[in-house]
Amino acid sequence: MNFKQIKEFIIEKAIFLSGSLSIIFVILIFVFLIKEGALFFKYVPIKDFLTGTNWYPLSTPEQFGMLPLIMGSLLVTIGAMIISIPLGVACAFYIAEVVNPKLKDVLKTGVELLAAIPSVVIGFVGMVTLVPLVKNIFNLPTGLTALSGSIMLAFMAMPTIVSIAEDAITAVPRRYKEAALALGATHWQAMYKVIIVAAAPGIFAAVMLGVGRVIGETMAVMMITGNAAVIPHTFLQPVRTLTATIAAEMGEAIRGSNHYYALFVVGIILFIITFAINFIADVFLHRIKK
Amino acid sequence: MVAGTVKIQTHNFNAWFDKNQVIKSLNMQVYSNEILGIIGPANSGKTTFLKSLNRLNDLDIKFKMDGEVLLDNKNIITAIDITALRKKMSIIFALPLPLPISIFENIVYGPRMHGIKTGLEEIVENSLKASYLWDEVKDRLNESALNLSGGQQQRLCIARSLAVEPEVLLFDEPCSGLDPISTAKVEDAMMELKKKYTIILVTNNVKQAARVSGRVAFFLMGELVEIDFTEKMFTNPQDKRTNDYISGRFG
Numbered sequence: 001m002n003f004k005q006i007k008e009f010i011i012e013k014a015i016f017l018s019g020s021l022s023i024i025f026v027i028l029i030f031v032f033l034i035k036e037g038a039l040f041f042k043y044v045p046i047k048d049f050l051t052g053t054n055w056y057p058l059s060t061p062e063q064f065g066m067l068p069l070i071m072g073s074l075l076v077t078i079g080a081m082i083i084s085i086p087l088g089v090a091c092a093f094y095i096a097e098v099v100n101p102k103l104k105d106v107l108k109t110g111v112e113l114l115a116a117i118p119s120v121v122i123g124f125v126g127m128v129t130l131v132p133l134v135k136n137i138f139n140l141p142t143g144l145t146a147l148s149g150s151i152m153l154a155f156m157a158m159p160t161i162v163s164i165a166e167d168a169i170t171a172v173p174r175r176y177k178e179a180a181l182a183l184g185a186t187h188w189q190a191m192y193k194v195i196i197v198a199a200a201p202g203i204f205a206a207v208m209l210g211v212g213r214v215i216g217e218t219m220a221v222m223m224i225t226g227n228a229a230v231i232p233h234t235f236l237q238p239v240r241t242l243t244a245t246i247a248a249e250m251g252e253a254i255r256g257s258n259h260y261y262a263l264f265v266v267g268i269i270l271f272i273i274t275f276a277i278n279f280i281a282d283v284f285l286h287r288i289k290k
Numbered sequence: 291m292v293a294g295t296v297k298i299q300t301h302n303f304n305a306w307f308d309k310n311q312v313i314k315s316l317n318m319q320v321y322s323n324e325i326l327g328i329i330g331p332a333n334s335g336k337t338t339f340l341k342s343l344n345r346l347n348d349l350d351i352k353f354k355m356d357g358e359v360l361l362d363n364k365n366i367i368t369a370i371d372i373t374a375l376r377k378k379m380s381i382i383f384a385l386p387l388p389l390p391i392s393i394f395e396n397i398v399y400g401p402r403m404h405g406i407k408t409g410l411e412e413i414v415e416n417s418l419k420a421s422y423l424w425d426e427v428k429d430r431l432n433e434s435a436l437n438l439s440g441g442q443q444q445r446l447c448i449a450r451s452l453a454v455e456p457e458v459l460l461f462d463e464p465c466s467g468l469d470p471i472s473t474a475k476v477e478d479a480m481m482e483l484k485k486k487y488t489i490i491l492v493t494n495n496v497k498q499a500a501r502v503s504g505r506v507a508f509f510l511m512g513e514l515v516e517i518d519f520t521e522k523m524f525t526n527p528q529d530k531r532t533n534d535y536i537s538g539r540f541g
Contacts, residue, residue: 178346179387179447183400183454184377193399198390 030271037268040261049265055229055240057249057259064262066269068229072146072239075232076221079150080157080214085207087154088161092206095162096169097191108166115159123223126152131224138236144226147235152220157210164209168202169195201284208281212274218243242270294322297458297488298343303357303367305338307350312338314512316357320458325480325489327503327520329496331535334509336492340460343490344379345372361458377404380451384463386443388435388450393427396435396446400454417449422479441472448479459483461491465498477502496536500524508532 041049044064052065095107130151135143172195180190196203218241226238227248246263253260298320305313313335320326328336338347345366347353359366361378369375377400389396397417398410406413414431418424423445427438435446444464451459461480465473480489480502493499499506500520507517508529516523516532527533 175383175385175387176389178349179383179389180399181349182344182346182376182381182383183403183450184373185400185403186373189403193403194389 033264033268033271036261037264040258040265043258044262049262053231055245057253057262062258064258066266068231069240069242069245069266070269071231072225072229073215073241073243075146075235075239076149076153076225076241077211077214079146079235080153081207081211083150083154084157084161084210084214088158088206088210089165089203091158091162092165092169092203093191096166097187097195108163111159111162113159114155115163119156119217119219120223122152122156123220126220126224134236140236142226142238144224144238145236146225146232146239149221149225149239149241150235152224153214153217156217156220157214160213161206161210164206165199165203168199168206171202172198201287205281205284208277208284212277212281215277216243216270216274218247222247242266246270294324294488296320297322297362298490299360301358301360303342303355303359305335305342305347305353305355307338307354308352312512313342313355316514318507318514318517320488320490322488323484323486324505325484325491325503327499327506328490328492328509329494329499329506329535330509330515332494333511335512336509337462339509340381340462340490340492343458343460344376344381345369346376346381348372377454378456379458379460380454380456381460381462382444382447382451382464384466386440386447386467388438388443388446390434390436392432393435393438393446394431397450397453400450404454413453414449417452418446420452420479420483421445421449422475422482423449439472441468441475444468444472444476445479448476448483452483456487458488458490461489461493463493464491466494473498496538508535510535 049064049066051067052063053067054063054065055068056063091111095104095111099107126148130148131143133143134140134145134148176194176198177190180194181187185193221241222244225241225244227240227244228238229240229245230237232239246266249259250263253263296319300316300318303313303316304311312333316339328339330336341347342355343359343361343366347355355367357367361375366375389399391399394414397414401410401413415424415428418427423442426442427433427446435443438446444467448459448464465476468476477498480491483489484504491499491503503520505518506520506523508515508523508527508531510531516527516529518528523532524536527536
């Protein structure tokens with residue numbers, strides 16, 4: 001083997017290794033989560049875990065009912081989606097279809113810049129501005145509620161939704177729009193009957209990725225949702241999400257205790273949810289490319 | 291002589307993309323119930339002229355035009371209700387452009403948009419019959435339009451245009467992507483349609499213009515070189531450039 005061939009060989013293997021590393025890491029993380037989490041079910045039946053309504057990891061006897069956490073995550077996510085989907089999709093349509101080309105770049109950059117704000121800063125801003133506002137408007141004992149969390153998380157989902165939905169709308173063949181206009185459609189009719197239909201998979205993928213971002217978000221929700229592990233009945237109650245539970249309790253859980261393993265199971269659930277969401281989004285994104 | 295009345299006429303019509311003048315001082319008439327073929331090499335302004343008629347060029351911000359284009363003696367350059375204009379002047383593009391929905395939905399798309407809610411089945415049947423497609427698709431109206439062959443898709447697009455009850459049909463090289471048999475079917479449809487509609491046919495295929503049109507206009511570099519009855523144009527053209535183009539010496 002001469003020098004050139006050796007060089008080729010090394011570069012080829014190095015690239016292969018870097019390429020496979022990311023996949024190996026994902027698998028390792030999952031295996032590790034399962035390994036640690038599985039021990040938990042020796043002590044607590046899986047049914048109690050998923051349907052129990054009390055999360056009291058530090059009382060005696062310990063209670064690990066995860067329902068309040070799941071409900072908390074669900075409520076905040078749904079709230080954030082109710083706000084960010086209409087706003088985000090409308091914004092994407094505005095940028096892709098309505099605004100003039102010069103302003104378009106400015107707007108798109110601006111929206112993507114929103115993604116660059118660290119979540120702790122969003123949480124902090126929400127804490128000092130939004131939380132007192134919610135408290136005063138609804139006349140509540142505290143402004144740390146699911147609603148506050150939803151509003152701030154909606155901001156965090158917006159860049160993902162707008163950016164990907166805008167790409168999907170721009171990718172709709174211009175000829176579809178011309179065909180609709182040629183039949184006497186107004187701009188709006190062409191948009192909602194043709195462009196939305198053609199861009200639907202992409203818009204759906206954008207929404208799913210937005211959901212993924214919201215569910216996985218930790219810092220901002222921990223700071224502004226109040227962290228009370230009770231099953232919420234309205235948006236105006238404090239809630240605790242899956243993510244915030246892990247972040248807040250991992251530091252104080254004794255290694256090897258039931259509490260410690262329970263947090264790993266919470267991690268597994270979170271992993272499964274985000275994996276499923278990203279997978280669905282991916283399927284839809286690939287559908288567009290075909 | 292031309293049988294119909296004047297449907298469209300232009301007076302000193304000019305069009306530009308940026309500073310590039312693509313149509314130069316065009317003066318011509320189109321009569322009702324005729325097929326006017328427009329021939330000419332690439333870049334001669336044929337498609338631009340067609341798209342000016344239903345104002346689709348407006349989508350391009352670099353496009354400018356002036357002069358007069360009269361449809362039934364109303365100037366369309368200053369028309370306010372562009373959607374009504376586009377409903378009257380239906381365009382059929384070079385590549386068939388079915389929307390990604392079912393055959394049925396493709397055809398009722400236009401009528402529905404204009405507020406028609408009843409008798410849609412009838413509209414679909416009539417339009418498909420008029421475009422010579424009914425027999426081939428009557429049993430699979432709910433299938434996706436994208437499953438049709440190229441020639442069928444083009445006839446579907448014609449049916450879709452007919453469903454909005456236009457007055458003028460603008461064909462923009464409708465057979466450039468089709469095989470000879472599909473082409474023949476589209477041409478048959480056109481011959482039938484001229485009884486009811488005014489048709490302007492832009493084509494790169496000189497023989498097609500000779501086959502279906504009653505009169506032919508020859509465009510070159512944005513100018514109307516000659517317009518006359520098909521027979522005269524192909525046997526005894528007045529301008530040397532027309533003769534050169536038709537006999538295949540350039541273009």
